[in-house]
Amino acid sequence: MIVLQLQQQSGSADWEVSLPSSAILEFRRSLLAWYSQNGRDLPWRHHADPYAIWVSEIMLQQTQVKTVIPYYQRWLAQFPTIETLAAADLQQVLKAWQGLGYYARARNLHKASQEIIQRHNGIFPTHLSDVLALSGIGRTTAGGILSAAFNQPVAILDGNVKRVLARLVALPMPPTKATKPLWQLSESLLDPEQPRDFNQALMDLGATICTPHNPACNRCPWMSHCRAYNLNIQSTLPMRETSSPIPHKNIGVAVIWNEQKEILIDRRPQNGLLGGLWEFPGGKLEPGETVEECIKREIQEELGIEIEVGKHLITIDHTYTHFRVTLNVHHCRHLTGIPQPIESDEIRWVTLDEIDQFPFPKANIQIIDALRQA
Ligand code: SF4
The missing domain is CATH 1.10.340.30 (Hypothetical protein; domain 2)
Known part of the structure; x- marks a missing residue:
C-alpha cells in the first residue's frame, strides 16, 4: 500500500x-x-x-x-x-x-x-x-x-x-x-x-x-x-496554474548591406537566450520611438556605426516560452564607421550564399528566406 x-x-x-x-x-x-x-x-x-x-x-x-x-x-x-x-x-x-x-x-x-x-x-x-x-x-x-x-x-x-x-x-x-x-x-x-x-x-x-x-x-x-x-x-485535469499574460517586445532589426553586397551578422553572447547563435542586429523599441529611429540607435549602440535605414523587408511574430516578439526588419545601408562587437561576441560580413554556414534562430531563418525571395 x-x-x-x-x-x-x-x-x-x-x-x-x-x-x-x-x-x-x-x-x-x-x-x-x-x-x-x-x-x-x-x-x-x-x-x-x-x-x-x-x-x-x-x-x-x-x-x-x-x-x-x-x-x-x-x-x-x-x-x-x-x-x-x-x-x-x-x-x-x-x-x-x-x-x-x-x-x-x-x-x-x-x-x-x-x-x-x-x-x-x-x-x-x-x-x-x-x-x-x-x-x-x-x-x-x-x-x-x-x-x-x-x-x-x-x-x-x-x-x-x-x-x-x-x-x-x-x-x-x-x-x-x-x-x-x-x-x-x-x-x-x-x-x-x-x-x-x-x-x-x-x-x-x-x-x-x-x-x-x-x-x-x-x-x-x-x-x-x-x-x-x-x-x-x-x-x-491536470489543473492549470493561473497564468499572467506573456509580455510582448517590439524589435527593430537591421539587414545592413555594404558596397560589396555583404550583410552584417553578429554572434550572441554564449550565455543567455539563444546563446552562441548568429542573428541580424537590432533591439527593442523605446517608448515613442519609430522602428527606423530604433534601428539607427541600436546599431550605433551595438556596433558603433552609422547606417541609413531603408525599405521594410518583413515583419515576423515569434513566441518564446516567456514572451512574444515582433521583429520589424528593414534593409539598411552602411554609411560610416568600422563595426565593433560591443554587445556581441563576434561580427562578420557575409554574402547570402555564405550565410547558411552559420547557426541562426528560427525567426532569423525567416529573414534569410525573405532575403532570398526579395
Ligand atoms: S489515465 Fe488518462 S486516458 Fe486513462 S482513463 Fe485516466 S484520463 Fe483516461
Missing part, C-alpha cells in the same frame, strides 16, 4: 490518496500488456546505446517526436559517439541543432560530452548521482536514460507522465504544487522487474492515449482504476 499526501499551500486542506499493493500490481500488469501491443516503434528504442538514448531524451524535452526523428538521425550521423561530439566545435553543434529551439539543450549536450570524457573516460556513467552531475541532465532525463539504456529501476516524471498521474489520482491542484507525491507515485508504480518497458509504456500512454485534449479513455488500460475518468473530470 502506498499513501500519497499533500498539504495544500494555502494550508486549508490535506489531500490524501492510498493505493493498495494489489492495485499497483494491476497497474503494472495492464500497462505492460497494453505496451506490448501498442508501444511506439521509435528509432532510439532499437538499441541500448546510452549516448543515442541521451541525445533522444534531450531532443524530446520540449519537442514532438515527429520533429525530433530527422534531427536525431542527422545528429548521430554527424556525431556518432560521445568522443566526436566532445571534439566538435560548438558552432557545428549549434548548426546541427538549428530549428529545434531551446539551444541551451545543445550547449549542455556538448558540455556534458566533454565532462564524460574528463570524468568517466568517455563512457556514459551508470550511477544516478554521476548522471545527475552532468550538465543539462535533471531527474526525469536521468531516469529516462538509465531505465532505457541499462534497465535500471529509476522513475521518470516528464510533462506527459505528470498529466497521466495527475488524472489517475484526480490530483486537486496543479502538478507543480505536488511534485513530491507525483514522484512518489511514479516510483511506486514503476515495475522493478521491467523498468525499461514500464517507463516507455508510461510515456507512450501519455503521448498517444492520455493526451492533453480528449483523452481516449475507452482505449486506456487504466480506465477502470482512473479516478479522473470515474469522476468524469479527465478533460479538466
Whole structure:
C-alpha cells in the first residue's frame, strides 16, 4: 500500500490518496500488456546505446517526436559517439541543432560530452548521482536514460507522465504544487522487474492515449482504476496554474548591406537566450520611438556605426516560452564607421550564399528566406 499526501499551500486542506499493493500490481500488469501491443516503434528504442538514448531524451524535452526523428538521425550521423561530439566545435553543434529551439539543450549536450570524457573516460556513467552531475541532465532525463539504456529501476516524471498521474489520482491542484507525491507515485508504480518497458509504456500512454485534449479513455488500460475518468473530470485535469499574460517586445532589426553586397551578422553572447547563435542586429523599441529611429540607435549602440535605414523587408511574430516578439526588419545601408562587437561576441560580413554556414534562430531563418525571395 502506498499513501500519497499533500498539504495544500494555502494550508486549508490535506489531500490524501492510498493505493493498495494489489492495485499497483494491476497497474503494472495492464500497462505492460497494453505496451506490448501498442508501444511506439521509435528509432532510439532499437538499441541500448546510452549516448543515442541521451541525445533522444534531450531532443524530446520540449519537442514532438515527429520533429525530433530527422534531427536525431542527422545528429548521430554527424556525431556518432560521445568522443566526436566532445571534439566538435560548438558552432557545428549549434548548426546541427538549428530549428529545434531551446539551444541551451545543445550547449549542455556538448558540455556534458566533454565532462564524460574528463570524468568517466568517455563512457556514459551508470550511477544516478554521476548522471545527475552532468550538465543539462535533471531527474526525469536521468531516469529516462538509465531505465532505457541499462534497465535500471529509476522513475521518470516528464510533462506527459505528470498529466497521466495527475488524472489517475484526480490530483486537486496543479502538478507543480505536488511534485513530491507525483514522484512518489511514479516510483511506486514503476515495475522493478521491467523498468525499461514500464517507463516507455508510461510515456507512450501519455503521448498517444492520455493526451492533453480528449483523452481516449475507452482505449486506456487504466480506465477502470482512473479516478479522473470515474469522476468524469479527465478533460479538466491536470489543473492549470493561473497564468499572467506573456509580455510582448517590439524589435527593430537591421539587414545592413555594404558596397560589396555583404550583410552584417553578429554572434550572441554564449550565455543567455539563444546563446552562441548568429542573428541580424537590432533591439527593442523605446517608448515613442519609430522602428527606423530604433534601428539607427541600436546599431550605433551595438556596433558603433552609422547606417541609413531603408525599405521594410518583413515583419515576423515569434513566441518564446516567456514572451512574444515582433521583429520589424528593414534593409539598411552602411554609411560610416568600422563595426565593433560591443554587445556581441563576434561580427562578420557575409554574402547570402555564405550565410547558411552559420547557426541562426528560427525567426532569423525567416529573414534569410525573405532575403532570398526579395
Ligand atoms: S482513463 Fe483516461 S484520463 Fe485516466 S489515465 Fe486513462 S486516458 Fe488518462
